[in-house]
Amino acid sequence: MGNVLIFVEANPDGSLRKATLNAITAGQQLAKATGGEVHAVALAKDAGALANAVKAHGVKVVHAGSGPHFEHYVAEDFAPAVAALATTLKAEWVGAAATSIGRDLLPRVAAKLKAAMASEIMSVTGSGADVAVTRPMWAGAAIATVKLSSPVKCFTVRATEFALAEASGGGEVQPFTPAAPEKPLTKFVGFKEVKSARPALTEARVVVSGGRGTKGDFGPIEGLADELHAAVGASRAVCDAGWQPNDLQVGQTGKVVAPQLYIAAGISGAIQHVAGMKGSKTIVAVNKDPDAPIFQVADYGLVADLFKALPELQAAIKAAK
Amino acid sequence: MNFALSDDEKALQETARKFAREVMRPKAAHCDEASEFPKDIIRQAAELGLMNMTVPQAHGGMELSHQAQVVIAEELAWGCAGMATSMIANDLALLPIILGATSEQKEKFLRPFTTGFKLASFALTEPGAGSDVAGMRCTARRDGDFYVVNGQKQWITNGEYADQFSLFCTLDPAQKHKGIMCLVVEGRPKGLTVGKHENKMGQRASNTVTLTFEDVRVPVANRIGKEGEGFLIAMNTLDNSRPLTAMFAIGIARAAMEHALDYSRQRQQFGKPIADFQGIQFMLADMAADVEAARLLTYKSAWLLDSGQRNTLVSSYAKRFAADMAMKATTDAVQIFGGYGYSKEYPVEKLMRDAKLIQIYEGTSQIQRLVIARELIRG
Amino acid sequence: MPLKILVTAKRVEDSESKIKVDAAGTGIVKEGLKYKINPFDEIGVEEALRLVAKHGGEVVVVSVGTKDVHEQLRHALAMGANKAVWVHHDGPIDQLGIAGCLQKVVEKEKPDLCILGKQAIDDDQGQVGQYLAEWLGWAQATFASKEESLESEAEKAKTPAIQLAADGKSITVIREVDGGLLTVSSPLPAVATTELRLNQPRYASLPGIMKAKSKPIEELTPAGLGVDVGVKLTVTKLAPPPARKAGIKVPDVATLVDKLKNEAKAL
Numbered sequence: 025m026g027n028v029l030i031f032v033e034a035n036p037d038g039s040l041r042k043a044t045l046n047a048i049t050a051g052q053q054l055a056k057a058t059g060g061e062v063h064a065v066a067l068a069k070d071a072g073a074l075a076n077a078v079k080a081h082g083v084k085v086v087h088a089g090s091g092p093h094f095e096h097y098v099a100e101d102f103a104p105a106v107a108a109l110a111t112t113l114k115a116e117w118v119g120a121a122a123t124s125i126g127r128d129l130l131p132r133v134a135a136k137l138k139a140a141m142a143s144e145i146m147s148v149t150g151s152g153a154d155v156a157v158t159r160p161m162w163a164g165a166a167i168a169t170v171k172l173s174s175p176v177k178c179f180t181v182r183a184t185e186f187a188l189a190e191a192s193g194g195g196e197v198q199p200f201t202p203a204a205p206e207k208p209l210t211k212f213v214g215f216k217e218v219k220s221a222r223p224a225l226t227e228a229r230v231v232v233s234g235g236r237g238t239k240g241d242f243g244p245i246e247g248l249a250d251e252l253h254a255a256v257g258a259s260r261a262v263c264d265a266g267w268q269p270n271d272l273q274v275g276q277t278g279k280v281v282a283p284q285l286y287i288a289a290g291i292s293g294a295i296q297h298v299a300g301m302k303g304s305k306t307i308v309a310v311n312k313d314p315d316a317p318i319f320q321v322a323d324y325g326l327v328a329d330l331f332k333a334l335p336e337l338q339a340a341i342k343a344a345k
Numbered sequence: 346m347n348f349a350l351s352d353d354e355k356a357l358q359e360t361a362r363k364f365a366r367e368v369m370r371p372k373a374a375h376c377d378e379a380s381e382f383p384k385d386i387i388r389q390a391a392e393l394g395l396m397n398m399t400v401p402q403a404h405g406g407m408e409l410s411h412q413a414q415v416v417i418a419e420e421l422a423w424g425c426a427g428m429a430t431s432m433i434a435n436d437l438a439l440l441p442i443i444l445g446a447t448s449e450q451k452e453k454f455l456r457p458f459t460t461g462f463k464l465a466s467f468a469l470t471e472p473g474a475g476s477d478v479a480g481m482r483c484t485a486r487r488d489g490d491f492y493v494v495n496g497q498k499q500w501i502t503n504g505e506y507a508d509q510f511s512l513f514c515t516l517d518p519a520q521k522h523k524g525i526m527c528l529v530v531e532g533r534p535k536g537l538t539v540g541k542h543e544n545k546m547g548q549r550a551s552n553t554v555t556l557t558f559e560d561v562r563v564p565v566a567n568r569i570g571k572e573g574e575g576f577l578i579a580m581n582t583l584d585n586s587r588p589l590t591a592m593f594a595i596g597i598a599r600a601a602m603e604h605a606l607d608y609s610r611q612r613q614q615f616g617k618p619i620a621d622f623q624g625i626q627f628m629l630a631d632m633a634a635d636v637e638a639a640r641l642l643t644y645k646s647a648w649l650l651d652s653g654q655r656n657t658l659v660s661s662y663a664k665r666f667a668a669d670m671a672m673k674a675t676t677d678a679v680q681i682f683g684g685y686g687y688s689k690e691y692p693v694e695k696l697m698r699d700a701k702l703i704q705i706y707e708g709t710s711q712i713q714r715l716v717i718a719r720e721l722i723r724g
Numbered sequence: 725m726p727l728k729i730l731v732t733a734k735r736v737e738d739s740e741s742k743i744k745v746d747a748a749g750t751g752i753v754k755e756g757l758k759y760k761i762n763p764f765d766e767i768g769v770e771e772a773l774r775l776v777a778k779h780g781g782e783v784v785v786v787s788v789g790t791k792d793v794h795e796q797l798r799h800a801l802a803m804g805a806n807k808a809v810w811v812h813h814d815g816p817i818d819q820l821g822i823a824g825c826l827q828k829v830v831e832k833e834k835p836d837l838c839i840l841g842k843q844a845i846d847d848d849q850g851q852v853g854q855y856l857a858e859w860l861g862w863a864q865a866t867f868a869s870k871e872e873s874l875e876s877e878a879e880k881a882k883t884p885a886i887q888l889a890a891d892g893k894s895i896t897v898i899r900e901v902d903g904g905l906l907t908v909s910s911p912l913p914a915v916a917t918t919e920l921r922l923n924q925p926r927y928a929s930l931p932g933i934m935k936a937k938s939k940p941i942e943e944l945t946p947a948g949l950g951v952d953v954g955v956k957l958t959v960t961k962l963a964p965p966p967a968r969k970a971g972i973k974v975p976d977v978a979t980l981v982d983k984l985k986n987e988a989k990a991l
């Protein structure tokens with residue numbers, strides 16, 4: 025029997041971090057594969073509300089540990105509590121979402137438990153003694169199937185690869201008293217939210233580019249970019265016309281970009297443009313000409329007027345958040 | 346025989362390559378277009394030790410082997426041949442001192458280059474004396490403890506910025522090569538004027554000027570070697586620097602090949618990448634084989650120097666072959682790019698212009714053939 | 725207050741190399757690969773050098789692996805590290821094994837601070853720093869980064885981002901976390917791990933490379949250190965990432981959003 029313990033993460037305002045629910049789904053798959061139960065652990069100054077927020081989402085018990093030293097997340101304070109609970113519950117798997125907190129915390133928990141660990145898992149395979157997980161290596165150039173052979177095993181979960189655990193009711197909250205930290209180590213000093221301006225073109229996760237089809241009106245491009253926290257790019261036709269500065273030019277003789285998502289609107293898809301963006305993970309093209317060459321490289325093509333489609337897309341993405 | 350780079354050479358190559366990729370390349374097109382001498386980049390290169398590589402350890406230098414130097418030169422030229430020419434011009438200018446000076450002179454004229462950022466020029470060529478070095482007319486007349494220099498030097502790399510010149514001049518033009526000597530001119534003495542920066546076809550990031558000497562007084566103590574030894578010192582210097590110049594051709598050709606390879610995989614015509622056409626493949630194959638052959642020849646010419654042997658013949662093979670090879674490779678790269686290759690927005694036309702200079706300076710391709718033939722026939 | 729800092733130099737495939745899974749699906753194609761120091765480790769070396777330039781002290785660089793890791797150790801020495809420790813191990817090893825070796829080296833060298841990369845760009849596990857901190861019972865400050873500042877380029881090129889307290893007993897670290905920058909204070913000794921934005925590592929200068937040749941590299945082994953490096957993590961299979969599917973046309977915005985969200989997972 026392999027119980028699974030999932031760490032429940034709070035947002036800076038104390039509310040439930042949604043990615044926890046993706047981690048629970050991964051936990052459920054592991055529990056199913058090994059014949060165990062899914063537990064969760066919520067730690068906060070007063071953990072009740074946080075625990076209540078997850079209890080209905082397919083976990084047997086949410087263990088709520090409260091204490092003043094949990095006011096701010098610090099690995100050295102949180103790890104002993106999670107590890108001790110894992111031992112009490114005879115958990116075989118201990119995991120969290122691969123957020124910056126999960127990535128910081130879980131290896132420290134693993135160290136306490138002498139556990140081997142798989143980071144950013146993408147799927148669960150096999151069952152019983154053959155349970156394995158898959159995870160990316162070399163920045164995703166290879167996907168590894170990984171087996172862990174320590175008695176306790178730890179993991180973090182790539183949230184996009186698992187669905188959100190749905191509210192199915194049934195779980196309960198059990199308060200517990202975590203051990204106070206052995207000695208206080210790292211102290212929280214302050215948090216500064218970064219409300220960044222647009223990210224740099226070559227570093228952005230998402231790029232929205234406009235071409236001659238915009239006729240110089242980048243309003244719809246910028247609106248969508250703001251919604252997606254994306255950088256704005258352009259075709260050479262746009263830069264040559266003086267509609268946008270030259271340093272936004274994407275292409276063989278401009279910037280070469282490889283974001284997770286590239287949206288090309290009103291761009292025909294000349295080879296010189298494509299050379300600068302074809303490494304993007306997902307490419308979307310919006311163009312009113314169904315035969316535009318850009319559709320040959322696009323994963324998703326939408327034949328439409330960009331002035332209509334982009335605002336619609338912006339609204340739909342906002343709604344989906 | 347061993348064709349592998351040593352661990353040191355690999356580490357030096359890595360620094361040079363990283364510098365070429367991250368510092369030189371991003372500025373190459375701009376400096377070419379504007380014909381701008383990037384003094385900051387050159388300074389950074391000097392601080393990293395990518396210049397003045399031959400200076401002996403006794404005078405604070407690194408005294409790199411010739412093999413290590415050519416490995417570095419390839420990377421610098423791959424980054425930007427114009428900048429590389431200006432960097433290596435320092436080594437060229439310091440060589441006469443390294444090869445012919447007394448140890449006091451070495452300490453005086455080399456040390457400052459290892460403790461701070463300084464530029465130097467090698468001043469040999471004149472308006473009327475290019476390939477025919479012995480035809481020089483820049484004269485020096487003895488006056489007590491000084492020589493008084495009058496004449497012109499042309500095509501002098503780094504001349505506008507140089508803190509020190511290795512000047513070749515003659516005591517008597519009628520004596521041809523027997524009359525030549527080498528003087529170190531420090532700073533900007535009275536009577537030295539610098540002409541305007543030449544508007545060149547390629548390698549436009551390097552500074553090239555005319556120097557005019559009018560009654561310039563140079564201390565006799567600044568003479569390298571004896572009176573009349575200048576020609577020999579100049580020829581020895583060129584034997585030492587020829588492998589570096591040859592390597593510039595290889596750096597340029599390799600850059601052209603990489604661009605052509607990338608482009609031919611991307612560019613589609615007749616429904617497939619042009620790399621699928623045999624006519625394109627043959628050009629690429631020739632480039633690859635020629636670059637490798639030129640590199641091996643150049644490594645050998647450097648190895649001869651390191652093992653204390655005369656390299657005149659092999660270094661002339663190397664420079665002749667590499668320079669002509671780079672001209673062909675860059676011309677073919679432009680061909681593979683088609684119309685885009687002819688545009689300044691793509692990098693290959695610059696490479697073609699840059700390559701041309703390698704067939705001209707430090708002994709034209711014709712002069713290399715003369716040297717080769719002379720060595721062959723003399724037996 | 726001089727600082728003794730221990731940094732790591734893992735040997736990884738150069739990020740410019742093309743990584744391809746081999747035909748057997750058990751490893752990657754090694755032919756034509758270039759290797760270099762893990763870029764996050766290189767940032768760690770740079771930060772350590774800046775700290776000792778400011779406060780005095782020394783930098784010790786450690787790598788675990790085959791003789792080939794000498795290249796990476798030499799690189800760190802050429803950048804300016806004072807000495808190197810090579811934990812000689814030829815077989816497979818996992819994060820527990822590496823952290824175990826580092827723990828023993830730390831107990832021997834007694835540094836005030838360890839700076840590791842937040843992850844290595846081959847395994848992408850991101851665990852070793854935290855294991856090490858826990859096993860030593862030290863504080864940890866992962867994902868150390870830097871706030872954009874107005875100082876000149878020249879200043880930026882030499883100022884450390886990790887701040888040492890006036891009494892020399894703790895460090896202040898700006899951590900790059902989801903949604904912002906978190907400032908923490910960790911008592912020394914501590915383990916920090918680096919983010920990309922912490923600094924821009926210097927080049928190994930040519931004189932530095934030549935000088936590195938005479939700096940010492942101490943050889944140790946896991947057995948000599950008393951570390952069991954038997955692996956508890958095995959990669960049983962490697963597969964290339966799913967191939968790009970042929971593109972499709974979507975009829976409307978709603979379908980597009982649905983596909984982006986659920987199929988491409990791009991939102």
Ligand SMILES: Cc1cc2nc3c(=O)[nH]c(=O)nc-3n(C[C@H](O)[C@H](O)[C@H](O)COP(=O)(O)OP(=O)(O)OC[C@H]3O[C@@H](n4cnc5c(N)ncnc54)[C@H](O)[C@@H]3O)c2cc1C
Pocket residue numbers: 234235236237238258259260261262273274275276277278289290291292293294295296297300310311312313316328329330331685688690691
């Ligand atoms: C030397 C050289 C280098 C070059 N380098 C680059 C480079 O680096 N980057 C680059 O981008 N280009 C480059 N080019 C130019 C390239 O060849 C193309 O000319 C350019 O990319 C075309 O830009 P475009 O797609 O915006 O314009 P067009 O080709 O004119 O396409 C406009 C598209 O918008 C669509 N459209 C119009 N109205 C609407 C609407 N209301 N809604 C939706 N769609 C609409 C049209 O159907 C059309 O497909 C280079 C060219 C040369 C010669």
Ligand SMILES: Cc1cc2nc3c(=O)[nH]c(=O)nc-3n(C[C@H](O)[C@H](O)[C@H](O)COP(=O)(O)OP(=O)(O)OC[C@H]3O[C@@H](n4cnc5c(N)ncnc54)[C@H](O)[C@@H]3O)c2cc1C
Pocket residue numbers: 434466467468469470474475476477499500501502503545548553702705706707708709710711712715
């Ligand atoms: C950008 C640049 C930078 C330079 N930097 C320096 C520098 O830093 N210091 C310096 O001293 N010089 C420098 N030079 C000068 C360079 O070395 C000379 O240009 C070169 O040696 C050729 O001399 P020339 O231009 O007078 O040509 P010429 O000697 O006039 O040659 C003209 C043509 O005649 C051919 N030719 C000449 N003689 C013969 C022969 N006997 N048999 C067959 N063909 C022959 C040549 O090959 C060439 O094709 C530089 C030149 C350039 C263009």
